[in-house]
Amino acid sequence: MIPDVIVDHPHLGWSVYDLPTPAPLVDLNMLDANIATMAAFFQNRPASLRPHAKTHRAPAVARLQIAAGARGITCAKVGMAEAMVDGGIDDVYVANQVVGKDAIARLCALAQRSRVSVAVDDARNVAMLSDAAQRYGVTLDLLIEINAGMDRCGVLPGAPTFELATTIVGTPGVRFKGLHVYEGHVVQHSDGAVRKAETEKMLAIAMETRDLILSAGIPVPTVTCGGTGTYDISGAYPGVTEHQSGSYVYMDPGYQTKVPVFGLAFSVLCTVISRPTPETVITDGGLQVLANDSGMPAVKGFPGLEYAYLSEEHGSFTFVDGSTALPVGEVVEVYPGHCCSAANLHDQVYGVRQGKVETIWRATARGKSQ
Ligand SMILES: Cc1ncc(COP(=O)(O)O)c(C=O)c1O
Numbered sequence: 001m002i003p004d005v006i007v008d009h010p011h012l013g014w015s016v017y018d019l020p021t022p023a024p025l026v027d028l029n030m031l032d033a034n035i036a037t038m039a040a041f042f043q044n045r046p047a048s049l050r051p052h053a054k055t056h057r058a059p060a061v062a063r064l065q066i067a068a069g070a071r072g073i074t075c076a077k078v079g080m081a082e083a084m085v086d087g088g089i090d091d092v093y094v095a096n097q098v099v100g101k102d103a104i105a106r107l108c109a110l111a112q113r114s115r116v117s118v119a120v121d122d123a124r125n126v127a128m129l130s131d132a133a134q135r136y137g138v139t140l141d142l143l144i145e146i147n148a149g150m151d152r153c154g155v156l157p158g159a160p161t162f163e164l165a166t167t168i169v170g171t172p173g174v175r176f177k178g179l180h181v182y183e184g185h186v187v188q189h190s191d192g193a194v195r196k197a198e199t200e201k202m203l204a205i206a207m208e209t210r211d212l213i214l215s216a217g218i219p220v221p222t223v224t225c226g227g228t229g230t231y232d233i234s235g236a237y238p239g240v241t242e243h244q245s246g247s248y249v250y251m252d253p254g255y256q257t258k259v260p261v262f263g264l265a266f267s268v269l270c271t272v273i274s275r276p277t278p279e280t281v282i283t284d285g286g287l288q289v290l291a292n293d294s295g296m297p298a299v300k301g302f303p304g305l306e307y308a309y310l311s312e313e314h315g316s317f318t319f320v321d322g323s324t325a326l327p328v329g330e331v332v333e334v335y336p337g338h339c340c341s342a343a344n345l346h347d348q349v350y351g352v353r354q355g356k357v358e359t360i361w362r363a364t365a366r367g368k369s370q
Pocket residue numbers: 052055095182184187225226227228229244245246247248
């Protein structure tokens with residue numbers, strides 16, 4: 001297995017300004033602060049943090065989250081979970097439906113060497129998982145995903161969820177571990193009062209369903225939910241046992257306006273390659289290093305430099321404050337509009353402290369979407 005911390009890279013110790021660009025950077029002080037802030041919130045609570053790895057896709061970051069108290073790691077796909085387990089994480093939750101034959105086989109193989117749980121919302125899928133688990137000699141922990149407002153995957157709350165729980169209880173090779181619900185429809189709502197009201201509405205529905213299952217004598221050890229924008233709402237809600245915040249660790253400018261307690265730790269260092277007009281700044285960082293599927297990129301230290309557009313390998317920004325800074329050849333740190341999608345574009349990230357490359361991490365789960 002290739003180590004995910006690169007110890008012999010020629011760029012180690014370099015000044016950040018000498019790096020070839022575009023270069024993904026992690027501000028290590030900011031990263032540490034974000035991890036510590038979230039860990040402190042969960043420290044004396046009934047709920048534990050199980051951060052989502054889709055933000056960083058780097059086992060080195062996951063290990064820091066675990067060292068700060070996280071109980072395990074949440075993943076979106078089996079490939080991501082494999083990369084995390086390869087990187088030393090021994091408790092992974094695939095918060096998604098795993099349906100394909102190959103993916104189910106790999107999930108079971110993973111359960112032979114790690115604690116593994118997975119979301120389900122369909123009896124046929126439970127049967128597929130049960131068959132494979134028995135063949136592999138493992139028991140898979142299943143969490144029923146409830147649709148209580150997001151309208152993505154999920155069983156309806158109440159009787160349909162209860163019925164699926166009883167099916168799981170009577171099925172070999174699988175174990176009913178609890179419920180999963182996600183407030184993704186409001187996690188980034190700009191109005192904090194709406195985030196709170198809608199999240200609590202969703203969780204009240206989930207808890208009613210939990211109580212229905214409990215009333216039949218079926219234990220519900222886990223209720224998992226949560227994202228960064230609602231960490232202090234769902235993370236404190238009675239009955240929630242696990243929280244899946246992901247973005248807090250890197251953050252991006254749009255998300256940060258909702259939860260300013262977390263700092264911008266991930267950026268892409270870009271070079272100014274052209275100044276075609278007095279206002280226009282063109283950099284070498286475009287869509288293929290900065291993903292802008294949500295939110296707008298921002299340039300660190302230049303609030304008057306507004307995002308115009310990204311093409312594949314160009315970033316275009318416009319000075320709206322009359323500044324004449326940033327001649328050709330200068331470098332700037334650009335915060336991507338969406339930290340998670342941008343991080344998934346880079347095989348490795350430079351960990352930077354005081355302007356120097358202190359460490360280099362492989363994002364071994366990058367692109368692991370199968
Ligand atoms: C199921 C699930 N849980 C948790 C998260 C993490 O949310 P955030 O990045 O807002 O912290 C996501 C985000 O995509 C998700 O899909």
